Amino acid sequence: MGEGAHEAAPPQGAPHMPGDCSIVSRGLTKRFRGGQVAVDDLHLAVPRGSVFGFLGPNGSGKTTTIRMLLGLMNPTSGGCEVLGQAMPAGLAAALPKVGALVEGPAFYPYLSGEANLRRYDAADPTADPRTVTGRVGVALDRVGLGAAAGKRYRAYSLGMRQRLAIAAALLGPRELLVLDEPTNGLDPQGTREVRSLIKDIAADGTTVFVSSHLLTEVEQMCTHVGVMRTGRLVAQGPIAELRGGHAPRVRVESPHPGQAADVLRGLGLADVRTGEQEVTAELGGLEPERVCAELVRDGVAVRGFAVTRPSLEELFVGLTGEGFDVDG
Numbered sequence: 001m002g003e004g005a006h007e008a009a010p011p012q013g014a015p016h017m018p019g020d021c022s023i024v025s026r027g028l029t030k031r032f033r034g035g036q037v038a039v040d041d042l043h044l045a046v047p048r049g050s051v052f053g054f055l056g057p058n059g060s061g062k063t064t065t066i067r068m069l070l071g072l073m074n075p076t077s078g079g080c081e082v083l084g085q086a087m088p089a090g091l092a093a094a095l096p097k098v099g100a101l102v103e104g105p106a107f108y109p110y111l112s113g114e115a116n117l118r119r120y121d122a123a124d125p126t127a128d129p130r131t132v133t134g135r136v137g138v139a140l141d142r143v144g145l146g147a148a149a150g151k152r153y154r155a156y157s158l159g160m161r162q163r164l165a166i167a168a169a170l171l172g173p174r175e176l177l178v179l180d181e182p183t184n185g186l187d188p189q190g191t192r193e194v195r196s197l198i199k200d201i202a203a204d205g206t207t208v209f210v211s212s213h214l215l216t217e218v219e220q221m222c223t224h225v226g227v228m229r230t231g232r233l234v235a236q237g238p239i240a241e242l243r244g245g246h247a248p249r250v251r252v253e254s255p256h257p258g259q260a261a262d263v264l265r266g267l268g269l270a271d272v273r274t275g276e277q278e279v280t281a282e283l284g285g286l287e288p289e290r291v292c293a294e295l296v297r298d299g300v301a302v303r304g305f306a307v308t309r310p311s312l313e314e315l316f317v318g319l320t321g322e323g324f325d326v327d328g
């Protein structure tokens, strides 16, 4: 990195040392002309082998960050390493191992998926034209388009089109795949296809860095998340860890919530809240089946019983001060 001599403090919330990471940034900052700070002092740590969801509302600085990570834009200050290479100095060494989908490649509607990938590959000066047939075949198979390779692009569904775009990022063996909003504009079927493809690619050992403003998608496919708010990283870490500090609650539906509340208090549950037809409380270390059995033993009529955790949506609203689009 440009400021190689300066070792910043370890990134907040990220126990991984840079050696375990596919992407590390230290103090990464981008100030645009006019003074706007789009990315502000970012300390990212993306563990190798993770599916890292880079989350944040529109305009929070995700694309600007990705552009700097890929050497498409210089930071104003700070720096980053991708696959151990300082960017942008190590661009040539890192890029062949990095697949990226930032702004979707423009495909020709009248050409087949295969012909489009060949054209795309021909524009890459680092790609070896002698091996193009094999690499295109492997990439198409990888995204499940082997059987549709000869079909014209215009006949592809939205999901197939996006899978082809991902295939374009997989025209060589990659250690890291960077996808900027890969499900944006897709229908639910296309979204499912892309999500399942990302999981498959990650299962092969490729680190996937995927940005999204759609929290529900990230929640389902990511092992780690980083949350952006107006250019700053407000949280990062394993999804389970982010959830960890938030206690599960038990929720009992009953026509006699007062009685149910007494039982829960009797069991030592904290923060018992009684509603008209329900009562909730922090489960603490108790087994839910024990709580359920106790309610029944005390003759409380139980219409419903559930253990709930705050959704990531709720946690992130707290972190970012605003909600995410959850339905696209």
Ligand SMILES: Nc1ncnc2c1ncn2[C@@H]1O[C@H](COP(=O)(O)OP(=O)(O)OP(=O)(O)O)[C@@H](O)[C@H]1O
Pocket: 032, 033, 036, 037, 038, 056, 057, 058, 059, 060, 061, 062, 063, 064, 065, 213
């Ligand atoms: N070239 C530029 N010149 C000036 N300001 C810019 C430029 N590119 C982005 N910005 C601003 O920087 C901020 C961050 O934009 P960025 O595109 O990185 O956010 P984002 O999180 O990727 O959002 P989106 O999902 O809408 O692309 C925005 O306020 C944007 O208007």
